[in-house]
Amino acid sequence: MSGLDGQNPLVLVDRENHSFSVARRSFVDPVILEAERERIFSRCWLYLGHESELAKPGDFVTRQVGGRHVIFAKNPKGEFRALLNTCAHRGARVCRERSGNAKSFQCFYHGWIFGLDGNLRHLPDEEAYPEGFKDRPSSGLKPVPRFERYRGFAFVCFDENAVPLTDYLGKATEYIDIVADQSEAGMTVVGGTQEYSIRANWKLLAENSYDGYHAATNHATYLDYLRNTNGGLANVALVGEGRDLGNGHAVVEYKAPWGRPVAQWIPMWGEQGKTEIDAIFARLVERHGQERAERIATRNRNLVIFPNLVINDIMAVTIRTFYPVSTDYMQINAWALGPSEESSWAREYRLFNFLEFLGPGGFATPDDIEALEQCQRGYANAGEVAWNDISKGMNRNPPAYDDEAQMRAFWTQWNSRIGGTAA
Amino acid sequence: MTNVNRADLEEFLFQEALLIDNWQLPDWLKLFTDDAHYYVPSTDVAEDAAAENNLFYIADDRFRLGERVTRLMKRTAHAEYPRSKLRHLISNVLIRKAEGDLIEVGSVFVTYRSKDGQTDVYFGSNIHKLVKTGDGLRIREKRCILASDGLRPQGRVSFIL
Numbered sequence: 136m137s138g139l140d141g142q143n144p145l146v147l148v149d150r151e152n153h154s155f156s157v158a159r160r161s162f163v164d165p166v167i168l169e170a171e172r173e174r175i176f177s178r179c180w181l182y183l184g185h186e187s188e189l190a191k192p193g194d195f196v197t198r199q200v201g202g203r204h205v206i207f208a209k210n211p212k213g214e215f216r217a218l219l220n221t222c223a224h225r226g227a228r229v230c231r232e233r234s235g236n237a238k239s240f241q242c243f244y245h246g247w248i249f250g251l252d253g254n255l256r257h258l259p260d261e262e263a264y265p266e267g268f269k270d271r272p273s274s275g276l277k278p279v280p281r282f283e284r285y286r287g288f289a290f291v292c293f294d295e296n297a298v299p300l301t302d303y304l305g306k307a308t309e310y311i312d313i314v315a316d317q318s319e320a321g322m323t324v325v326g327g328t329q330e331y332s333i334r335a336n337w338k339l340l341a342e343n344s345y346d347g348y349h350a351a352t353n354h355a356t357y358l359d360y361l362r363n364t365n366g367g368l369a370n371v372a373l374v375g376e377g378r379d380l381g382n383g384h385a386v387v388e389y390k391a392p393w394g395r396p397v398a399q400w401i402p403m404w405g406e407q408g409k410t411e412i413d414a415i416f417a418r419l420v421e422r423h424g425q426e427r428a429e430r431i432a433t434r435n436r437n438l439v440i441f442p443n444l445v446i447n448d449i450m451a452v453t454i455r456t457f458y459p460v461s462t463d464y465m466q467i468n469a470w471a472l473g474p475s476e477e478s479s480w481a482r483e484y485r486l487f488n489f490l491e492f493l494g495p496g497g498f499a500t501p502d503d504i505e506a507l508e509q510c511q512r513g514y515a516n517a518g519e520v521a522w523n524d525i526s527k528g529m530n531r532n533p534p535a536y537d538d539e540a541q542m543r544a545f546w547t548q549w550n551s552r553i554g555g556t557a558a
Numbered sequence: 559m560t561n562v563n564r565a566d567l568e569e570f571l572f573q574e575a576l577l578i579d580n581w582q583l584p585d586w587l588k589l590f591t592d593d594a595h596y597y598v599p600s601t602d603v604a605e606d607a608a609a610e611n612n613l614f615y616i617a618d619d620r621f622r623l624g625e626r627v628t629r630l631m632k633r634t635a636h637a638e639y640p641r642s643k644l645r646h647l648i649s650n651v652l653i654r655k656a657e658g659d660l661i662e663v664g665s666v667f668v669t670y671r672s673k674d675g676q677t678d679v680y681f682g683s684n685i686h687k688l689v690k691t692g693d694g695l696r697i698r699e700k701r702c703i704l705a706s707d708g709l710r711p712q713g714r715v716s717f718i719l
């Protein structure tokens with residue numbers, strides 16, 4: 136069986152014997168990273184941003200997606216645009232601000248001016264160019280090859296021939312819907328981005344984002360903290376399932392004892408909190424019926440949309456993307472998402488909740504970072520100890536939230552794109 | 559306490575930094591008032607942004623700050639086990655405001671952190687809101703404003719800034 140173009144296999148599966156192994160070479164080999172850039176980050180739909188980040192016509196944000204520099208903008212008519220941020224003239228990155236509001240983008244090198252749709256509007260000494268030069272498509276800022284949105288989440292794809300976004304998302308749309316349905320007025324990204332990095336391979340963070348198995352040991356101090364809070368826990372046990380959603384997407388859905396601003400009350404939030412949470416829940420029932428309202432309010436979901444979009448709907452909602460810079464270094468961006476209509480009380484608790492667990496200063500994420508970096512260090516021994524075991528729960532159906540079915544979904548898709556066939 | 563001059567404030571900030579560098583965190587915690595806050599804002603918000611409606615890296619009230627110290631003193635705080643070595647350099651100390659018993663003091667920090675053969679540098683400004691008490695100065699608010707673009711390549715604020 137070929138792994139990467141005829142080399143040794145990277146994923147070994149033996150369903151009968153409940154065995155699933157991933158070659159540690161996948162985390163350290165620069166040839167594999169090159170293949171990932173070509174076959175994953177240049178072919179898959181990638182998260183660009185959330186519509187709420189662009190409130191008014193002229194609003195824009197710049198960001199790197201799949202190694203490319205992209206401008207995400209709202210044109211004067213209020214339509215969303217995704218443009219490649221490189222000057223048609225000689226290449227300079229045209230927009231150098233992180234975000235703002237603009238009528239046009241002027242390249243500072245020779246002064247070409249582009250509209251928010253990418254059209255070249257003005258160039259100094261235009262007489263030196265043939266007639267009609269300005270109106271050629273090749274003179275403008277090039278749009279990304281594919282740009283589509285689903286329920287507020289905007290995606291790009293650098294493969295002209297990719298399937299439509301909703302086909303790509305497939306069954307994952309059900310879980311995006313559950314997040315989008317938490318709001319009547321629309322979900323919104325809260326101000327402030329957590330921008331950090333981990334000295335580890337990017338795939339380790341995909342695995343970690345929905346790993347239910349590591350909580351008791353890796354997050355022992357977080358669990359201690361919850362126990363020390365006065366009324367920080369609801370009387371709810373951790374229980375749930377892992378699900379393969381197809382196309383490499385997967386989710387774990389489970390009940391947990393922490394408070395959820397939409398909508399699981401904990402005693403710490405007091406009587407005012409109870410009134411607020413009850414009202415939020417009542418509106419959910421009106422809009423979605425009892426059963427779906429309970430699912431939205433009281434279940435937690437850690438979702439990974441292949442290859443690198445995490446939407447964790449837990450004690451707060453986070454959107455997170457991450458990209459490899461090298462085999463052993465990734466950059467991460469994380470945002471907080473909440474209903475735009477939520478009260479200042481709920482927003483405050485949402486952010487308080489977010490920070491107690493999540494992010495590089497939280498009580499949990501730093502220990503995840505440490506674990507991922509120590510795995511990466513361990514792979515220095517990949518020559519001698521060559522395989523990771525990802526088989527937990529292959530012997531039960533359905534797999535539990537703390538099994539590894541979700542990671543097997545990721546690796547199966549990864550392997551099919553990287554060119555190996557599972558042995 | 560009566561008059562507090564810059565030398566007193568520098569002495570206080572240097573002593574605070576020393577307690578952190580020595581991992582004497584329970585003693586460090588005693589420098590805070592019961593209603594204290596400790597903030598590390600994310601680096602793309604205004605320096606005086608509010609934690610109630612902006613995503614920070616850290617926004618602790620006094621209870622959670624105490625829990626942070628409790629956590630960091632455990633072996634199971636894996637990000638800091640074995641503990642990193644730290645050196646805080648505190649400089650450019652300026653009194654920003656002084657009203658009655660309240661003093662707001664600005665400073666610049668450069669902090670080195672070494673762990674497992676890797677050294678990272680953190681730099682930025684501190685704003686301390688201090689209160690004069692019978693027992694000396696106490697911190698009502700410490701806000702550490704990172705001057706770097708995000709936390710790259712440092713990746714974490716797993717210790718006390």
Ligand code: FES
Nearest residue numbers: 222224225242245
């Ligand atoms: S490179 Fe942009 S105007 Fe020349």
Ligand SMILES: [Fe+2]
Nearest residue numbers: 349353499503
């Ligand atoms: Fe974790």
